[in-house]
Amino acid sequence: MTTIDILICAAYCLLILFIGLYVSRTKKGEKKDANDYFLAGRGLSWWVVGASIIASNISAEQFVGMSGSGYAIGLGIATYEWIAVLGLIIVAKFFIPIFLKKQIYTMPQFLEERFDGRVKMVMAFFWLLVFIFINLTSILYLGSLTIEKVTGLPVWVSVLCLALFAGIYSIHGGLKAVALTDVIQVVVLIAGGFLTLYAALNLLGEGEGLWKGVSHLYNEAGNKFHLILDKSDPGYMDLPGISVIIGGLWVANLYYWGCNQYIIQRALAAKSVKEAQYGMIFAGFIKLFIPLLVVIPGIAAAALHAPLEKSDEAYPWLVSNLLPVGVKGIAFAALIAAIVSSLASMMNSVSTIFTMDIYHSFKKKANQQELVRTGRFVSFIALCIAVCIAPMLSGLDQAFQYIQEFTGFISPGALSIFLAGFFYKRATANGALAAAGASFAGSLILKFLCPSLPWMDRMGLVFILCLCLMLFIRENKPDKEKHINLYAGLFKTTPLFNILSVVLIAILVVFYWLWW
Secondary structure (H helix, E strand, C coil), rough: CCCHHHHHHHHHHHHHHHHHHHHHHCCCCCCCHHHHHHHHHHHHHHHHHHHHHHHCCHHHHHHHHHHHHHHHHHHHHHHHHHHHHHHHHHHHHHHHHHHHHHHCCCCCHHHHCCCHHHHHHHHHHHHHHHHHHHHHHHHHHHHHHHHHHHCCCCCHHHHHHHHHHHHHHHHHHHHHHHHHHHHHHHHHHHHHHHHHHHHHHHHHHCCCCCCHHHHHHHHHHHCCCCCCCCCCCCCCCCCCCCCCCCCHHHHHHHHHHHCCCHHHHHCCCECHHHHHHHHHHHHHHHHHHHHHHHHHHHHHHCCCCCCCCHHHHHHHHHHHHHHCCHHHHHHHHHHHHHHHHHHHHHHHHHHHHHHHHHHHHHCCCCHHHHHHHHHHHHHHHHHHHHHHEEEEEEEECCHHHHHHHHHHHHHHHHHHHHHHHHHCCCCCCHHHHHHHHHHHHHHHHHHHHHHCCCCHHHHHHHHHHHHHHHHHHHHHCCCCCCCCCCCCCCCCCHHHHHHHHHHHHHHHHHHHHCCC
16 A cells, blocks of 8 residues: 555545534534434435445445455355345335335334334344344454455454444434445445456456456356356355255345345335335346456456465455555545445444334333434444454455355344235234244254255245244234235336336346356
C-alpha cells in the first residue's frame, strides 16, 4: 500500500463516517424513537432498499470467502448468487405483502403474532447466537485477513479497526445511517470489484485485452466452469450436483432472503409493498453480476497459479500483487465498503431483535428513548463479543462454507415455521417449537452419523422433517385471530414487476444452459 492508496482509503472512510453521522442527526429538541432507529421511519425508497440489501449481503464472505471457493471449486459456487435471484423474486411476491401488512419490526415479532411468545423467544435467541457467533465474527475475521495480506497489519489490529469504523456511525445512527451509506458503499464495492477483475484478466491476456484474458482463463481453468458438479469433483460435498437447483440450497436461499432479519429489515422499512418489491427486483439484477466480482477473480488466481497457503487468500493476493498504485486504494476501499456495510447491518439487526423482542417483552413500559439506548448498548456488546472471537477462525480454509453449513443448523426449522405460518391455518405453536428443536438436533445427529452426506442434502432432509412436524402437530379448530388472512389480491404484483421477473428468469436459464 503506497501513500496514495492509503489516502484514497482514508478519504473514503471519512466520507462514509461524515454521511452516516450527517443523515442520522436530529433537529434540536427532537429525539429518535424506536421506529426511526430500527426501521428508518419506514420511509426507504426502492433504490435504497435494493442497494442496502446488496451492500448488507456482499461482504468479506463473498469477496474473500467466495473468491476462495472460486479458487478451490470454481464457478459452481456462483450458484449461491444466481439461485438467490429466484429467491428474491419469490420473497418479494409472497413474503413481503404478508410482513408489511402486519407492520412488524422483526421476524420474532411476526412469530409471536402468528403463534405465541414462546416461539418468539426461542427463535430470537437462535438468531442472536447465529448473528453474533457466526456472522459477525466471520465477517470480522475475513475482513481482517484481507487487511493483513494487503497492509501487513496483524489480524487483531485489523479486527479492532473494522469494528471501530462500523460502530461509530451505525450504533449512533441506526438503520437510516446504515441504509443510506449502503447506497454509496454498493457503488464503491462494484467499482472496486470490476477493477480487480480487469487487472486479473488483463494479466492473463498478457496485456492484449479482456477477451484474450477470458480465452486464457478458459484454457488454464476450463474445468472450473461448471455450475453443476458431479460426484468425482472435489467440491461435491459442498455443492452436491443437482441439489443446488432442486434440493437443499432452496432452504438456505428462502430462509436467508425471506426470514432473516439481517436482510428483510430493509424491506420492512420501505414506504410501501410496491417500493419493497421493486427494491428486491433491483437487488436481483445486481446479483446477476456479483459472480463476476467475487468468483471469477478466484478462478483467475487459480489460473495464475497463485502461491497461496489457503484458498481464502485468493482475493487478497490479487489486490496485493496485481493492482497499480491508486487502483489498489480503490479496490481496497471496496473491500472495506463490503465489510463495514455488512457489519453495520448485522449490528443493527442484533440490536433490533434483542431490544424489541426480548428487552421490550420484559419491560413493556420502556419509553422510546430507553429502547433506542438499549439498542445502541446491545450493538456495542455484540461487536465486542465478535472482536474477541474473530481471530479464533484463522484455521479455516473456506470460511464461506463454514458460514453456510452452521447457519444451516437453524434455517430448515425457521423456514418450515414461516411457510406453515403463512399458508397452513392449522399450524400450532407446539409444532413450531418442535420444528425449531428438530432443526438443530436433526442437523447435529446427521452431521455425525452420516459424515458422507453433503451438508446441503442434510439441510434438505431436515427441512422435510421439520415441515412434517408442522403439518402433523396441528389444531382442529384454528385460531382465526392468529392465522394469516390470504385474500384475493394479496399477492398481486404490478405489470412492471412481472416483466422484470421474467427477464431475470430468462437470463438465469441462459447462464445455466451455458455452464451446466
